[in-house]
Amino acid sequence: MAKRTLDAFFKPSAPPPKRPKTSSEPTTSNSTTSPEPPNIPTEDPKPPSQHPSYPFPIPQLPSHISIALEHATPATQPKKTTNQPHLDLLTFQPYIARQTSTALFTFLLQSLPFYRVTYKIRRGPTETQINTPRFTTVFGVDSTSTFAQTDTSSPLGLLETHTNNPVPKTKYQCVPRPIPACLDLLRRTVEKANTDSKGRTPGYNFCLVNYYASGEDSIAFHSDDERFLGAQPNIASLSLGGERDFLMKHKPFVDTGVSNGAGAAGTRVSGTRVTGVSGTVSGGGLDGSATTPVQQIKMKLGSGDMVVMRGETQANWLHSIPKRKGRAGEMTRGRINITFRRAVVPGGTDNYYRYNVGSGGMYRWDEVARKMVLQDDGKTC
Ligand SMILES: O=C(O)CCC(=O)C(=O)O
Numbered sequence: 590m591a592k593r594t595l596d597a598f599f600k601p602s603a604p605p606p607k608r609p610k611t612s613s614e615p616t617t618s619n620s621t622t623s624p625e626p627p628n629i630p631t632e633d634p635k636p637p638s639q640h641p642s643y644p645f646p647i648p649q650l651p652s653h654i655s656i657a658l659e660h661a662t663p664a665t666q667p668k669k670t671t672n673q674p675h676l677d678l679l680t681f682q683p684y685i686a687r688q689t690s691t692a693l694f695t696f697l698l699q700s701l702p703f704y705r706v707t708y709k710i711r712r713g714p715t716e717t718q719i720n721t722p723r724f725t726t727v728f729g730v731d732s733t734s735t736f737a738q739t740d741t742s743s744p745l746g747l748l749e750t751h752t753n754n755p756v757p758k759t760k761y762q763c764v765p766r767p768i769p770a771c772l773d774l775l776r777r778t779v780e781k782a783n784t785d786s787k788g789r790t791p792g793y794n795f796c797l798v799n800y801y802a803s804g805e806d807s808i809a810f811h812s813d814d815e816r817f818l819g820a821q822p823n824i825a826s827l828s829l830g831g832e833r834d835f836l837m838k839h840k841p842f843v844d845t846g847v848s849n850g851a852g853a854a855g856t857r858v859s860g861t862r863v864t865g866v867s868g869t870v871s872g873g874g875l876d877g878s879a880t881t882p883v884q885q886i887k888m889k890l891g892s893g894d895m896v897v898m899r900g901e902t903q904a905n906w907l908h909s910i911p912k913r914k915g916r917a918g919e920m921t922r923g924r925i926n927i928t929f930r931r932a933v934v935p936g937g938t939d940n941y942y943r944y945n946v947g948s949g950g951m952y953r954w955d956e957v958a959r960k961m962v963l964q965d966d967g968k969t970c
């Protein structure tokens with residue numbers, strides 16, 4: 590059966606199959622006062638994911654979404670793009686078929702805690718307040734620690750990966766949050782889709798989520814090449830909800846000062862964003878003398894699309910989601926982006942929680958107001 594057809598089969602709006610009548614039930618009814626009760630599909634209510642680090646329990650995926658993710662991804666075969674210097678992309682358009690991706694967008698919008706992180710950066714004597722121009726949230730821990738169920742009645746504990754000893758409270762600045770079941774299923778399917786011919790998997794241990802509420806929300810040009818991700822990081826980036834442009838441009842060939850790989854604040858800090866590269870740049874030689882024009886890349890990412898950035902891509906290319914002005918910026922309920930990555934040292938965990946949870950308030954989607962609403966009692970890091 591074609592994958593799309595299978596996905597359509599699991600769509601939530603499909604009327605439930607008619608329940609066969611049993612012999613004890615009346616076969617006809619002339620009464621208008623006692624019609625047959627509607628056939629309400631019963632969902633096995635799986636318990637939500639709970640952890641002391643979560644501000645509230647995070648629901649499990651409804652089965653029509655989890656079945657479609659497990660059995661109908663990838664929805665299409667990926668396209669490999671390596672026709673530019675240092676570029677290695679795998680693009681699934683889509684990875685999750687439209688109906689499932691829209692249902693997943695709505696579910697995650699309503700089920701996850703979000704943050705609008707602010708922080709200060711200092712350049713010389715000047716301190717600047719940065720307001721992250723999107724909502725963010727993060728789950729996961731770097732590979733030096735492992736979440737483990739130590740006994741059935743207590744929440745997942747954190748153990749040192751190599752010794753199995755409990756992680757000391759002082760190891761991390763924020764309490765790491767285990768990836769909830771709803772995102773972990775997605776992580777496993779994306780991991781499978783990224784398994785190479787030798788059976789090697791990226792070993793994603795982090796899930797970062799961005800929510801762009803409107804065309805005003807954005808992420809500036811940056812690369813995700815921090816040292817805490819190791820060499821040649823594999824980053825899978827999934828889009829859900831409204832369509833947005835995804836831009837890529839090669840880093841300048843001569844100026845080595847733009848890499849933000851070593852910065853403690855990492856690439857998600859706007860202060861390290863790169864400006865001054867526009868149009869095409871020359872590529873091919875480290876002295877800038879090369880002749881190959883390097884094209885900027887612009888992709889329209891729709892709901893369910895996934896781009897995987899691999900190999901030398903992060904070390905050499907910048908990417909961004911620019912703001913959208915005017916009517917194009919009016920998105921009904923916005924766009925969610927989910928990236929899966931692998932961090933290999935505790936500094937990665939500290940960085941990701943600091944810049945994606947932070948210490949401000951927690952927001953939840955309000956279906957009546959149709960926007961994110963600040964909660965009084967939201968746990969932050
Ligand atoms: O929203 C996107 O597609 C990109 C997000 C991104 O680049 C990031 O979170 O580092």
Ligand SMILES: [Fe+2]
Nearest residue numbers: 811812813908
């Ligand atoms: Fe990024």
